[in-house]
Amino acid sequence: MTVVAEPVAAQPQASPPGSRARRPEIEGLRALAVALVVVYHVFSGRVSGGVDVFLTLTGFFLVVTLGERFARTDGFNPVRPIARSLSRLAPAAFVVLAATVLAAMWVAPRTRWREVVDHLVSSVTFTENLRLVDESVSYAALNAATSPMQQFWSLSIQVQVLLAAPFVVAAVGLLLRATGRLRHGRRVAIALVAAGTAASFVWALVAVRADQQAAYFASLPRLWELGAGALAGLLLVDRRPGRTLAAVLGWVGVVGLVVCGAVLDGARTFPGWQAAWPVLCALLILFAADAGGRNGAHRLLSLRPLQWVGRRSYGIYLWHWPILVLYLVRTGGGRPSLVDGTAVIAAAVVLAAVTYRLAERPALDLLRSRRPAWAVALVIACAAPLVVAGATTTAQLDRELAGFVPAADDPDYPGARALLRPALMAEAGDVEAIPPLSVIRDDWARLSDSRCVLEGDEDGGTPLEPFSCVRGPADAERRIVLVGDSHVAHWLHPVAQLVDSRGWQLVALINPGCNLSTESEFRADRSLLEQCEQWRSRIVERIASVNPGVVLALGTRIAEGEREVLPKGFVEAWQQLSDLDIPVIGLRDNPRHERDVPDCMAELGDLAPECTVSPADIYDDALLEADLPAGVQLLDTRPYFCTSTECPSVVGNVRVYRDDSHVTNMYMRTVGPVLEPDLLALTGW
Structure with a gap:
C-alpha cells in the first residue's frame, strides 16, 4: 500500500512588524494548517489544503509590508528585505537539509544517493519546484522512492517571489514617485496585483489541463494563491465585519479548511479552480479577524497550544516530511499504523521545537541587533557547506560512473x-x-x-x-x-x-x-x-x-x-x-x-x-x-x-x-x- 500525499510547504517567514504580526488568530491559522498537512500526510494521504493557506498568508503580508516600507523611506533598498527574509528562513531550512542528507545516506539504499544529492542542491538553491516540474513527479504515488527533500518545492516558490517582489515594488514606487502619483500607490498596487492574480489563475487552469503534475509544482500557476492573499491585505487593511458576520465567516473558514482534504482530491486538481477552496477559507478567517466576539473562531485559534504550534509550524513542516519518507524507506513503503504515525508526528514536533530554540530564535535575535550585512553573512554561512558538499558529491559520482566502462573484450566483464x-x-x-x-x-x-x-x-x-x-x-x-x-x-x-x-x-x-x-x-x-x-x-x-x-x-x-x-x-x-x-x-x-x-x-x-x-x-x-x-x-x-x-x-x-x-x-x-x-x-x- 502506498500513501497519497500532498507536497508540504515551508511556513512563510515570520510575520512582519505592525498590527498583523500581533494577531493571534493568524498564528492559530498557521497551527491549524500545519496540523492538517501533517495528519493528512501521515494517516490519510490526501491533500489537506494547508499548503495553499501558507501561500495565501505569504501574499497577505508581503505586498503590503513592502509598500509600507517604501512609503516610509526615501532610500528603499530592495536587497535589504530579501536578505532579512532569507536569513530568517535559511538557518532552520539548512539544518533540516543537513540532517536529512545524513539520515538518508544511512537509511536509504545506495541507489538513492544520487537522487538525494541532486535534490539537496535544488533545495539549497530554492529551485526544488523546478526540479520536480522537470521530473513530473506525481503526488498520487508517494512511496519509498520519494525524495525526503520534496517539501522544499513550496518554500522554493515563496523564495522566488521574495526575490522578485521587492524589485517590482521598488520599480513601481519609483515610477509613481517620479510622476508625482505616489499618493495613488495603493490603487495602483491593487490594480497590478489583481491583473497578475487573474493572469496566473487563467494560466493555472490551462496548465492543469495540459499537465497537472507539472503545474502542481510550477511557480506561475501558483502565483494566484499568493495574489489572492495580497489583494486581501490591500483591500481589507481598514475593514472589519460586524460581530455576527465575523463569527459566521470565521467558523465557515475553519470548518471548510478542516474538511477540504476529505472532499477534494487536490493531488489531481490543484492548483486549478478547486484550490480556491482552501484559499477562500484562509481569506474568510483573515477577514473575520478577532471581530467575532465570544462566539468567534478567533477564540479557538488564539488558544495557547495553537499559538505554541503556530510559532513552530515552520520547523514542523520541514521536519515531518523527511521523517515520514525515511520511515517509508525503512519499512518498505506501507502507510504508518496509528502508533507509528503518532511517533512520526511527535518526532517532527520535538525536532521543530529544538530547531526553533537553537536556530530560528538566535537568527532573529541576531537580525535585531546587527546590520543587514549580517543577514547576508548568515545565509552564506548556512548555505556554503551544503552547496560545497552537494557539488563535490555530484562530481565524485560522475567520476565513479565514468570510471567503470570496461573494454568490449574485458574478460572480467563478459556481460551478455x-x-x-x-x-x-x-x-x-x-x-x-x-x-x-x-x-x-x-x-x-x-x-x-x-x-x-x-x-x-x-x-x-x-x-x-x-x-x-x-x-x-x-x-x-x-x-x-x-x-x-x-x-x-x-x-x-x-x-x-x-x-x-x-x-x-x-x-x-x-x-x-x-x-x-x-x-x-x-x-x-x-x-x-x-x-x-x-x-x-x-x-x-x-x-x-x-x-x-x-x-x-x-x-x-x-x-x-x-x-x-x-x-x-x-x-x-x-x-x-x-x-x-x-x-x-x-x-x-x-x-x-x-x-x-x-x-x-x-x-x-x-x-x-x-x-x-x-x-x-x-x-x-x-x-x-x-x-x-x-x-x-x-x-x-x-x-x-x-x-x-x-x-x-x-x-x-x-x-x-x-x-x-x-x-x-x-x-x-x-x-x-x-x-x-x-x-x-x-x-x-
Missing part, C-alpha cells in the same frame, strides 16, 4: 556473452559487479560519440523526434532506422557498434512512451498523449523519407504485472511499412520485474532470487509464430537477458537493470557482439 558461453564466467575474475549501485540510475541508454547529432523538426512545430540521432556517413551502403520508446533506446549502443564496424548509417527516432504503432499504450498525461499521437501520425512518412534498408522497432510488449503481448497497433503500423516494401524487424521486449531491481540488490544482494524473474512468467513463445505482414520478422532477444529458468539481475559481472525494466547502458554495450550475427541472419546482409 556469458549467457551464450557460460565458460566465460569461469574465466572472469572475482570482481565487483558494475555499474556501481550508487550511480546505476544514471546509466541510461545514450550515445555520447560526437558523430551522433540531434536534429529537430524543420517546420518549427511539434518536434517529429524528441530524440533524433543520425550516425554514420550519408552515402552509406546500408541504413538502419531504430524507432520507438525507451525500451527501443536500449538498442542504441549495440546497433551503433554494428554500423560503426561496417561503415553503415543509423537513424534513431526515439520518443519515450511512444512506439511504432497505430494506437496509444500507456500515456495518461494529456499533453504527452497528444504529442505522441502527432508523432505517430507522421512517423511512417519520416521513416520512408530516409529510405532505410531495415527498420528496428519494439516487437512485443511486457507491461507491468502482465505477460508478453503483441499489440494490434504494432502490426498495423508494420503493415504500412510493408506496403512500402520497407523491411521491419521487431525486437522482443526485455524482461520486466515486479520489484525495482537496483533497490532489491542493495537490500538483498546481487544474486538474491527475489531480484530475478522467471521467463515462463512473462514470455509467451507462441508469439514468435504469429502471422505477420510481408517483410516483417521478430527477433527473439530473450537469450540476451535470460537463461532457460531465470532472468538474472547480474550477468557476466554486469548489472542488467537500472529500475524494474530499463536496461543499463553498460550491459547493452556487451549485447552488441551477440546481437550482430542474429541481426545479419534476419536481414541477409
